[in-house]
Amino acid sequence: MAFTFTIPESVLPKGTKFKEGEVVDWGKKSLKEQTETEAIIDLAVELAIEPKAIFKHLKVNLGEMVKKGQLLAQKKGLLGSKDLKAPHSAEVRGINHEEGTLTLAISQITNVPFAIKATCVKKDKGHWYFKVSDGVEIPVQNSLDTNFGGYCSYIHSPSQISLETCETRIVITQDLDIMDQAKIAALGPIAIVSYEASYRDLSLPLLLLANKADWKNLFAKKWQLCLYLSANKFIYFFNP
Incomplete structure (x- = not known):
């Protein structure tokens, strides 16, 4: 089912403009944050x-x-x-x-990864509206002072941990011990999304979902992309 999300104009590089109906594909885009x-x-x-x-x-x-x-x-x-x-x-x-x-x-x-793939719907009151084929807005326990977006990796066993599944990806993981979580953090992910966390790398964005039911739904759906906007108490998951 089609899903719409918004991005404040202030988040994007100054002067960024989109046309209505334009397919925006920022596969390797990054934002400069001070x-x-x-x-x-x-x-x-x-x-x-x-x-x-x-x-x-x-x-x-x-x-x-x-x-x-x-x-x-x-x-x-x-x-x-x-x-x-x-x-x-x-x-x-x-x-x-x-x-x-x-x-x-x-x-x-710093350069912050900000990959998105969506169709521009409109701009209204300082916000850009984007539409994708399927998506969800999920509440989180904590908020962060950074933005990030990228492709997701869903890891539920140590055998799945590799440079390919972690580097420059948003890693969704849970049932791993402290050593496994530390290994993920060392492989250069954009961020980690979890429900509980026994290990925290202070240099790496970590978001904890507010509801366990949403956590189970993530692994069932396995959306391709994830987007988080600074200070929000929710996160977007979607397919283009």
């Missing part, structure tokens, strides 16, 4: 100085953009100097003279 992490450098400890004295040794200002290897702070002495350099290109986000710390905001651009 993530930000903070690194706190304890200048007082590293330079062996009082926290309130950090301004005497700082070589950067609040809000300044620094490059990897750039001098952040320096303590001069009779036998030379102690230099602290930026571990990454970053923004100086905070200077705390009470604790003697420097906070760096590090931005990274």
Whole structure:
């Protein structure tokens, strides 16, 4: 039975346009996503100085953009100097003279797989509508701060674990021990979808289905493609 799903315009690359009735086939498409992490450098400890004295040794200002290897702070002495350099290109986000710390905001651009194959129906209120031959929207227990889409592999025994079934695929798996799940994670999947998980690789997207009945239905239907959109509490499975 025909199934329709939506993708916010903001998710897609700027300027992306589709025609009504166009068959969109993004087999190896990826999206560029920006993530930000903070690194706190304890200048007082590293330079062996009082926290309130950090301004005497700082070589950067609040809000300044620094490059990897750039001098952040320096303590001069009779036998030379102690230099602290930026571990990454970053923004100086905070200077705390009470604790003697420097906070760096590090931005990274990553390519996120986003394969879809569907027919464009329309664009309405900032959303693109797509139609496929068959599909389902399934609720999940957790939400993630990333988007991803790709072809699925359904793994229910250790003998099915291989580079071919895991690499650049969304792996749907459950009844495996910790070692088997760790092996899957090491083979480069896009993400893992499960019902319960005894192993978690923090660098790999993991979604847990909310209902066991949906889990059984997944293995019965074995939809070809999967699509997840950031912050949603549901995931799409479909056939083109």
